[in-house]
Amino acid sequence: xxxxxxxxxYNSKQNKELENQLHCAARxxxxxxxxxxxxxxxxKKSLSCYRMQKHLTKLKKLEKxxxxxxxxxxxxxxxxxxxxxxxxxxxxxxKNKKKTSPPxxxxxxxxxxxxxxxxxxxxxxxxxxxxxxxxxxxxxxREIEGKIKTLTIKRDTVGDWFxxxxxxxxxxxxxxxxxxxxxxxFDFGLKxxxxxxxxxxxxxxxxxxxxxxxxxxxxxxxxRKRRGSNNRRKARLDLARxxxxxxxxxxxxxxxLGKELAEEYDAMFFEDLTLKxxxxxxxxxxxxLGFGEFMIILDYQARKCGAVVHKIDKWYPxxxxxxxxxxxxxTRLKLSDRTWTCSCGASHDRxxxxxxxxxREGASSLGLCGIKTNYKLAASNSRIPRL
Numbered sequence: 001x002x003x004x005x006x007x008x009x010y011n012s013k014q015n016k017e018l019e020n021q022l023h024c025a026a027r028x029x030x031x032x033x034x035x036x037x038x039x040x041x042x043x044k045k046s047l048s049c050y051r052m053q054k055h056l057t058k059l060k061k062l063e064k065x066x067x068x069x070x071x072x073x074x075x076x077x078x079x080x081x082x083x084x085x086x087x088x089x090x091x092x093x094x095k096n097k098k099k100t101s102p103p104x105x106x107x108x109x110x111x112x113x114x115x116x117x118x119x120x121x122x123x124x125x126x127x128x129x130x131x132x133x134x135x136x137x138x139x140x141x142r143e144i145e146g147k148i149k150t151l152t153i154k155r156d157t158v159g160d161w162f163x164x165x166x167x168x169x170x171x172x173x174x175x176x177x178x179x180x181x182x183x184x185x186f187d188f189g190l191k192x193x194x195x196x197x198x199x200x201x202x203x204x205x206x207x208x209x210x211x212x213x214x215x216x217x218x219x220x221x222x223x224r225k226r227r228g229s230n231n232r233r234k235a236r237l238d239l240a241r242x243x244x245x246x247x248x249x250x251x252x253x254x255x256x257l258g259k260e261l262a263e264e265y266d267a268m269f270f271e272d273l274t275l276k277x278x279x280x281x282x283x284x285x286x287x288x289l290g291f292g293e294f295m296i297i298l299d300y301q302a303r304k305c306g307a308v309v310h311k312i313d314k315w316y317p318x319x320x321x322x323x324x325x326x327x328x329x330x331t332r333l334k335l336s337d338r339t340w341t342c343s344c345g346a347s348h349d350r351x352x353x354x355x356x357x358x359x360r361e362g363a364s365s366l367g368l369c370g371i372k373t374n375y376k377l378a379a380s381n382s383r384i385p386r387l
Contacts, residue, residue, distance in 0.1 A: 185359025269362025
């Protein structure tokens, strides 16, 4: 099992050395990407990672390409692997008829990271790490567990540097989670972040919406600055710091909520939503909620705790089906319809009713027939098991 540990580097003048290596990595990436495109244009074949690495060794011996020697050899190899992975994904998406684009050239300011594998770094005592010939300090907020496999050095949009250690953990010593016997179905909504099948609602703090006034102010301040000036650079960094703050607040909320749910429930059921289509309709709102990112984090927390995250079919009419009699509505609900009454006489809250149906359908598709719930199932529906 792999786990990443991320730490922020101290701001120091010697971070300029990392900046130079990152620029050299960007130059190497663009050079071999151009070489791959030219090779495909001439021979109609893809240039393999092995041939790029073999060619890289020859280039390092030439005086014209002495700048390649600034990088660690394994870092250069990792860059060629990135290009091959990019093309592999491009051709795989083409085969699956997905909208995609091949790897693109990157400017120095947009190239964000480079990776060191077995060599090129050494972890020292305390909060120090030796990269190349220089020693750097970092904020060691927690102990690094497992065996370090790679070290990735990253730069964010405001120029801060981070160390990301990818470690191999020993799963044999992993703690076994005590089962709670609880399961739940959740409905994602624009009004309320999550609603479970018991009617409990989890509101979203909407960090972007709360910071919008300050974001607009800083954006106007940036637009008034002359291009290329030092004041414009300062204004851009000021705006970027606020965006990073909002992103960190949302990510912190997702991690805390994901951990809480994963520790409370053994199985969690969600609807497989078309998030791209929803983003086209409610762009800023969907970005502020970040439901796609939350599902990735919840899946990670669930795997760590030994819980299960199960998604039901996206075409299942969870909002249109009555959870009491299991009858589907004849007329489609509008987004503004928050409550509705079925022909059987049952009155429903839209999100609560959808969460009940998601819970039932998820338990049925996963084969869990012993889950307790506070509502009755229709005995006539043989496809859905009695809970």
